Amino acid sequence: MKADPAVQRRLLDLAGVDAELARVQHQRRTMPELAEVADGEKAAQAKRDAQVAVQMQLDDLDREVARQEKEIDAVRAREDRDRKLLAGGTVGAKQLTDLEHELATLERRQAILEDDLLELMERREAVEMDGKHASVELARAEEALAEANRRRDENLADLDTNESRRDAERAKILPDIPEDLLALYERKRKQKGIGAALLRARRCGACRIELDRREISRIKDTAGDEVLECEECGAILIRTPESGL
Incomplete structure (x- = not known):
């Protein structure tokens, strides 16, 4: 699957909102x-x-x-x-x-x-x-x-109140993400709890595992508009200058 890198980075905003919504639900229960x-x-x-x-x-x-x-x-x-x-x-x-x-x-x-x-x-x-x-x-x-x-x-x-604000933020983000990418994100989030995460310093932001050299080399050679997934947890990996590639 391909998507503009800027659009992919928008998934990080969505993941941040979803993480906050998950915290709200957890706090509501506990x-x-x-x-x-x-x-x-x-x-x-x-x-x-x-x-x-x-x-x-x-x-x-x-x-x-x-x-x-x-x-x-x-x-x-x-x-x-x-x-x-x-x-x-x-x-x-x-x-x-x-x-x-x-x-x-x-x-x-x-x-x-x-x-x-x-x-x-x-x-x-x-x-x-x-x-x-x-x-x-x-x-x-x-x-x-x-x-x-x-x-x-x-x-x-x-x-x-917090949940309503996050829901409003989520609603503003969704139109920026193509349906196929959003569907992939939602599937990942349902399966793993986190749909997308930043690749920072060669480490997946979802599972916190540092990727090996072979995987890092593969990612370097992959086009910027290619949607990547963490080979360990399956979350969508978002590349930025912080990724250490």
């Missing part, structure tokens, strides 16, 4: 903020789960407290009824003994229930403190996640 966001989402979810677990404990304790209070109220109501019967003076001796025995039993039962209720309330207070701590931890995790998201989005916006 930016540290992506891992930070992923880790932040996991951390925030763990804190949410912890908060939910605490709330479930509180709900269970609230139900137990309500049940305990209801039972205490029932004991107190029974005790009030018995005391009214005693105060009324209308019960017989046997019923009086039974009532006194029942009142003693109710008093003991009430004391036990109230102690249990106090223990429940203390447990609830401790769990409530855990809940406040969990809320603080969740707020911190969500704040860290929001910051990671903000930095990721800023970086993505910068990359988008």
Whole structure:
């Protein structure tokens, strides 16, 4: 394939733009903020789960407290009824003994229930403190996640801007390159990652391998408009005064 040397050198401009576009894509995939966001989402979810677990404990304790209070109220109501019967003076001796025995039993039962209720309330207070701590931890995790998201989005916006500029540069270069040469370049770029490279100081700019004397001699004898390829990596070799020929 033949192409004007100036046109061939235009491939270097295209290769430079494509290299920058490749870097943009690489940065888009590997930016540290992506891992930070992923880790932040996991951390925030763990804190949410912890908060939910605490709330479930509180709900269970609230139900137990309500049940305990209801039972205490029932004991107190029974005790009030018995005391009214005693105060009324209308019960017989046997019923009086039974009532006194029942009142003693109710008093003991009430004391036990109230102690249990106090223990429940203390447990609830401790769990409530855990809940406040969990809320603080969740707020911190969500704040860290929001910051990671903000930095990721800023970086993505910068990359988008850079990519748009490079795409515009690429669009200006393409009309300068013949279709057959461009097709060859694109094929090489797809296969090797680099479509064209400068031959500088007898070294290929794509694979960085120094060409042997035989190859250098062949290149010297090749017409300037002949499109050459690196025998090592296959990239299109662009000759300039820097090539050392």
